[in-house]
Amino acid sequence: MAGPRNEQGRGGGAAAADAVRAVVGPVVHTAGLWLEDVQVSRAGARSVVRVTVDLPEDEVGALGSDALDEVSRAVSAALDADDVVPGAYTLEVSTPGTSRPLTQLRHFKRARTRLVSLRLADGRTLEARLLDVLEAGTEGAEDGAVLVLDGGARVPVADVRKGRVEVELKRLDDLDDTQDTDETGDEGDDVGADAADDAEDADDAGPARTQEG
Structure with a gap:
């Protein structure tokens, strides 16, 4: 099953996003969250995978940074295990924030x-x-x-x-929470234990994580 998804990933754009969605969708669902959007683009020699998650529709408020951090780890692990994105890539996991148009x-x-x-x-x-x-x-x-x-x-x-x-001034704290982004650079199966340790160290510094593969 990983083979066909990998071929889609090489095509970029909507096909690559669909391939990533198929892998990370169950992971996000297991975390009790909603998969809002998936985008895959190129940035030089690397791919950029942007995954947007949200709380279920029956909940009020913003997704906390701890929950965002946890689902980011799970999404990163799923992409590494499936090798759906070939070569080096940067993973960004975020919430919609207040800038999202109300269309649904x-x-x-x-x-x-x-x-x-x-x-x-x-x-x-x-x-x-x-x-x-x-x-x-x-x-x-x-x-x-x-x-x-x-x-x-x-x-x-x-x-x-x-x-x-x-945006309301008294809700600036909520706005900060909704704009948290976890960013992880990866190289699929080429990432070893040392890179994973580096990611753990970066997590300790705050909700935003960056790892260059």
């Missing part, structure tokens, strides 16, 4: 308790705190999912053309 229902669910800006189909722009998201078919949302905002306003998700989370 799960994005709105994850934005509960946050201040959001919504541009509606009728041209209006609303800025309010998102209190809840009513699922389609439930009471108060019989015709489709509905956003419940502070002040009593209710907005059908279908009427939202663009949405984003607004």
